Amino acid sequence: MLKIENLxxxxxxxxxxxxxxxxxxxxxxxxxxxxxxxxKSTLAYVLAGREGYEVTKGRVTYKxxxxxxxxxxxxxxEGVFLGFQYPVAIxxxxxxxxxxxxxxxxxxxxxxxxxxxxxxxxxxxxKAALVQLSDELTKRSVNEGFSGGEKKRNExxxxxxxxxxxxxxxxxxxxxxxDALKVIADGLNTLRSPERAMxxxxxxxxxxxxxxxxxxxxxxxxxxxxxxxxxxxxxxxAEGYAEVRNAMQP
Amino acid sequence: MSTATEPIDEILKxxxxxxxxxxxxxxxxxxxxxxxxxxxISEKKNEPEWLLAWRLKAYRHWLKMTEPRWAKVSYPxxxxxxxxxxxxxxxKDDAPKSLDEVDPELLATYEKLGxxxxxxxxxxxxxxxxxxxxxxxxxxFRAKLAEVGVIFMSFSEAVQEHxxxxxxxxxxxxxxxxxxxxALNSAVFSDGSFVYIPKGVRCPMELSTYFRINAAKTGQFxxxxxxxxxxxxxxxxxxxxxxxxxxNQLHAAVVELVAHxxxxxxxxxxxxxxxxxxxGKGGIFNFVTKRGLCEGERSKxxxxxxxxxxxxxxxxxSCILKxxxxxxxxxxxxxxxxxxxxxxxxxxxxxxxxxxxxxISKGISAGHGQQTYxxxxxIMRGATNARNxxxxxxxxxxxxxxxxxxxxxxxxxxxxxxxHEATTSRIGEDQLFYCRQRGLSEEDAVSLIxxxxxxxxxxELPMEFAVEAQKLLGxxxxxxxx
Numbered sequence: 153m154l155k156i157e158n159l160x161x162x163x164x165x166x167x168x169x170x171x172x173x174x175x176x177x178x179x180x181x182x183x184x185x186x187x188x189x190x191x192k193s194t195l196a197y198v199l200a201g202r203e204g205y206e207v208t209k210g211r212v213t214y215k216x217x218x219x220x221x222x223x224x225x226x227x228x229x230e231g232v233f234l235g236f237q238y239p240v241a242i243x244x245x246x247x248x249x250x251x252x253x254x255x256x257x258x259x260x261x262x263x264x265x266x267x268x269x270x271x272x273x274x275x276x277x278x279k280a281a282l283v284q285l286s287d288e289l290t291k292r293s294v295n296e297g298f299s300g301g302e303k304k305r306n307e308x309x310x311x312x313x314x315x316x317x318x319x320x321x322x323x324x325x326x327x328x329x330x331d332a333l334k335v336i337a338d339g340l341n342t343l344r345s346p347e348r349a350m351x352x353x354x355x356x357x358x359x360x361x362x363x364x365x366x367x368x369x370x371x372x373x374x375x376x377x378x379x380x381x382x383x384x385x386x387x388x389x390a391e392g393y394a395e396v397r398n399a400m401q402p
Numbered sequence: 403m404s405t406a407t408e409p410i411d412e413i414l415k416x417x418x419x420x421x422x423x424x425x426x427x428x429x430x431x432x433x434x435x436x437x438x439x440x441x442x443i444s445e446k447k448n449e450p451e452w453l454l455a456w457r458l459k460a461y462r463h464w465l466k467m468t469e470p471r472w473a474k475v476s477y478p479x480x481x482x483x484x485x486x487x488x489x490x491x492x493x494k495d496d497a498p499k500s501l502d503e504v505d506p507e508l509l510a511t512y513e514k515l516g517x518x519x520x521x522x523x524x525x526x527x528x529x530x531x532x533x534x535x536x537x538x539x540x541x542x543f544r545a546k547l548a549e550v551g552v553i554f555m556s557f558s559e560a561v562q563e564h565x566x567x568x569x570x571x572x573x574x575x576x577x578x579x580x581x582x583x584x585a586l587n588s589a590v591f592s593d594g595s596f597v598y599i600p601k602g603v604r605c606p607m608e609l610s611t612y613f614r615i616n617a618a619k620t621g622q623f624x625x626x627x628x629x630x631x632x633x634x635x636x637x638x639x640x641x642x643x644x645x646x647x648x649x650n651q652l653h654a655a656v657v658e659l660v661a662h663x664x665x666x667x668x669x670x671x672x673x674x675x676x677x678x679x680x681x682g683k684g685g686i687f688n689f690v691t692k693r694g695l696c697e698g699e700r701s702k703x704x705x706x707x708x709x710x711x712x713x714x715x716x717x718x719x720s721c722i723l724k725x726x727x728x729x730x731x732x733x734x735x736x737x738x739x740x741x742x743x744x745x746x747x748x749x750x751x752x753x754x755x756x757x758x759x760x761x762i763s764k765g766i767s768a769g770h771g772q773q774t775y776x777x778x779x780x781i782m783r784g785a786t787n788a789r790n791x792x793x794x795x796x797x798x799x800x801x802x803x804x805x806x807x808x809x810x811x812x813x814x815x816x817x818x819x820x821x822h823e824a825t826t827s828r829i830g831e832d833q834l835f836y837c838r839q840r841g842l843s844e845e846d847a848v849s850l851i852x853x854x855x856x857x858x859x860x861x862e863l864p865m866e867f868a869v870e871a872q873k874l875l876g877x878x879x880x881x882x883x884x
Contacts, residue, residue: 200839203831228841236839240832244854253850254840261841293854310840 153178153349154199154219154318159210161191161198168194170374171210176367178317179346183360184353185385186371187393192353193237195371196322199351200234201227214318228254229261231317235307235324242294247306248276250294251313258314279312283339300327308339319343320351325359337362357389372397431488437461440589443488447558447592450565460578460588467582473745474774474806475714477650477687485621485652487590543607552636553598554609557625560596567598571629575658575695575722583654583689583716587623591656594624599634599665608864610639621652628658630665632698637668637864650678650713654689663698663725668706670863672871675711680769682741685713692719696728696757704731705748706862708871713742718776720749723757723785730759733859735871738771738803747777747808752785752818763794764856767803778810781818788818796826797855799848827855 154176161169168191176182186192198205199212201224212219219227242250256266267275280290283305295303304324311319321340325333340363344350352363360368360382368385370378370393378384378396388396431442440461444454469480547554553564561568578588595611611626630636653675661667669692678685688711694703705719721730732748750759765773775794796805807824829851837847853860860868 200835202835224835224838225841225843228839234839236836240830240836242833242836242851242854243827244857245850250837250840250850253846254837254842257841257843257846314840 153215154351155213157211157213159195159198159212160208161194162206162208163194163204167208168205168374169198172371172374172376174369174376176318176349176351178349179344180366181344181350181352181363182367182369183363183365183385184351184369184371184376185355185357185388188355190371191374192355192371193322196234196237196320196351196353199227199318199320200224200232225257228314228316229258231315233311233314233316233319235304235311235319235321237323237326239295239298239303239307241296241298243296245294247290247292247294248273251276251310254310255313276313280309282312282342283308284335285309301329301332304328304336305332305339308336308343312339312343315348317347318349318351320353322353323355324352325354325356333359334362357385360385370396429488429490430486433486434483435461435485435487435590439487443590443592446488446490447561449561452569453561456573456578457589460585461590463579464582464585464589467579467585469582470716473716473776474772474808475716475743475745477714477743480650480652480687482586487621487623488592490592547606550603550606551600552603552605553596555596557591557594557596557627560627564596564598567629568596568627571627571658571660572625573658575660575693576656576691581691584656584691587625587654587656587691590621591623591625594626594655595628595638595640596626597628597636597638599628599630599636601631602633603631604634605636608637608639610641612641621654623653624655626655626657628667628669629660630662630667630701632662633664634662635666635668637670639670639672639864641672641674650685650687651676652687652689653712655691657690657692657719659692659694659703661694661696661698661701661703661728664700665698666702666704667694668704668864669694669719671705671707671709672863673707673709673711673715676713677711677740677742678713680740682713682770685742686711687714688712688717689714690717692717693722694720694730695722696725696730696754698728699725699754700727700729701725702729702731704733704862706733706859707735707746708856708859708863709734709736709744709746712744715742715744715746717744717746718748718778720751721759722751722753723759723788724753725757726754727756728754729757731862732759732761732763732777733862734762735764735766735856735859736773737766738768738773740769740771742769743772745774745776747775749778749780750790752779752781752788752790755784755786755788757785757788759788759790761790761792761794762858763792764859765794765796765805766799766852766855767796767805768799769803771803772806773804774806774808776808776810778812779820780811781813781815781820783814785815786817788815790818790820792820792822794824795855796824797852798826798828 156172156174159169159172184192194205207220252272259266276290285305289302295306298306324336352365364382368380368382369376372393431439437458440457441454444457544554576584579585597609599605628638659667659669675686675688696703703721709715719732723730730750736744736746738744747763748761761777763775765775767773777792779790781788794807798805805826809822811820833851834847837850838844860871863871
């Protein structure tokens with residue numbers, strides 16, 4: 153579904169990603185782990201098409217298309233979803249209004265009729281229950297006055313509504329207590345499907361206790377230095393990134 | 403790295419749709435202002451002597467006044483002798499008596515502006531008065547309104563048909579010498595709308611006036627007077643547009659509202675005068691005096707304005723809360739793009755006991771736009787238990803615009819309660835990216851964010867106007883949920 157080849161990215165002239173190779177098949181969950189500043193969020197933003205990230209080398213193919221040529225909204229329309237590490241607030245725009253506009257934009261792209269208010273609300277109720285997001289929160293302005301945990305649950309609720317093919321989840325576990333983490337992990341596990349790929353970016357191993365990945369990659373200083381199965385994440389937790397980094401030295 | 407505001411700027415650069423000129427035979431007064439011109443206008447309108455005397459008094463006052471320069475707007479000096487003070491479409495003889503007699507060219511103009519007078523009359527149930535340059539060209543639905551005793555006609559007609567009402571109320575809220583621009587208007591006003599709602603009548607439809615400046619080098623000085631008798635209710639809407647021209651044009655209107663005991667007036671404006679081009683060439687200078695008097699107990703006046711046009715806006719729709727328990731409200735969205743400058747706000751003057759006022763102001767600045775909220779709340783000695791709530795929020799788009807807030811408070815009664823809240827925020831690249839990541843186009847994303855920002859005010863507009871206002875703000879209602 154997603155193929156990243158030798159991806160080099162600069163931000164304001166400094167190289168951040170230095171040759172990433174990564175391939176994800178439909179149905180797989182890949183985790184990317186790495187210390188702060190290793191380029192995890194940069195990779196997420198590049199995949200979603202944020203401005204300010206300059207691809208200097210390499211290519212990204214998504215469902216056979218050149219992903220880097222597409223606008224952010226075109227990527228979204230083709231099923232790329234980014235769960236933000238820091239979701240922004242949009243005052244005065246209710247969550248459901250926002251999502252209905254987004255969902256109907258995607259449906260339009262797929263040549264489907266827009267959902268009417270009744271069907272939409274029905275769907276919304278069902279999906280909000282997945283992450284225990286209250287009715288009140290779905291109607292409040294987007295992320296305005298939400299706690300850290302509520303914002304993250306809101307991201308997963310949006311993902312559930314938009315049903316992406318590829319979900320990139322950027323530190324969805326950061327700032328969560330253990331109960332909130334479980335709620336989110338349960339929600340995400342429900343959303344696992346043979347048609348959907350997930351790229352879970354995290355700093356800590358603990359999320360991966362709940363969302364068991366098929367493949368784990370270690371990203372350090374803009375390069376994937378190790379790739380393994382779920383046990384690699386456990387080893388990292390025990391030994392730390394330094395160990396992995398040292399092991400890489402010639 | 404490209405700046406995040408570039409695409410927003412693109413959207414904001416969209417053209418001015420109402421900028422066409424109607425080719426129509428016009429009758430002009432020669433440019434310049436003197437007592438002869440004032441007399442000429444009065445004579446053209448076949449006015450009674452008292453009104454000419456009133457105009458001349460205003461003119462003589464005006465000569466002694468100086469143009470106010472305290473607002474945070476800058477513009478070249480206005481040469482008042484270079485302006486034409488009267489322009490009228492040359493119709494066969496007198497003004498048209500019904501829509502059928504209106505020049506088809508004129509009707510086409512309004513059609514182009516999205517104001518199909520004919521259809522609107524039938525479909526929307528909105529009575530429309532259309533003012534083209536200096537004269538009113540058509541007022542719809544008059545007969546039906548007359549059945550319930552509502553008078554809705556052009557100001558000139560009211561002078562002829564209801565001189566006693568005009569004489570009683572003209573200048574009663576905005577006195578002749580109130581300010582430089584109102585004095586100028588009092589001397590040379592040419593037309594406008596007149597509304598009278600008799601005691602106990604709830605006006606059965608929205609009343610609406612569309613103002614259109616067409617002629618070049620012409621000022622527009624309209625005068626609107628609305629009187630709501632005891633226990634009556636009226637909702638009045640005004641809209642304005644002008645052609646795109648390279649020179650600046652002056653618009654100096656006066657609006658007076660009088661609400662008697664238990665009466666309510668809701669006054670909504672969508673102002674879209676030509677704002678000038680990207681570099682600030684051309685555009686309307688909009689110097690407007692709007693004031694309402696809550697004369698009776700429990701009366702209520704609400705101003706709602708969406709100000710998207712004009713090169714310069716100088717406008718402070720105000721309420722004098724004289725009756726005990728009377729209520730004044732001001733809801734405003736003002737947008738300044740390119741080189742537009744807006745200095746706008748309100749004055750709430752509390753005289754009566756238990757009077758309440760609410761001010762919600764939303765300023766949006768983009769491009770090199772400058773936006774100032776200027777508001778005064780005055781609690782006089784007798785205004786026991788008066789309350790005011792003020793909220794002014796500014797939204798910045800890009801990094802070359804400005805937003806300023808200048809609140810004045812004068813409290814002379816210690817039992818009053820005043821609250822003031824203010825915020826300034828920016829449409830961030832992060833907000834835009836968030837929306838686009840969810841599948842919204844950039845244009846829809848900007849609309850959504852601006853719409854959310856202005857929501858508190860837009861919801862105060864009558865439905866029909868809200869749609870137009872949202873369109874003006876570049877907002878689509880598509881996908882609205884309940």
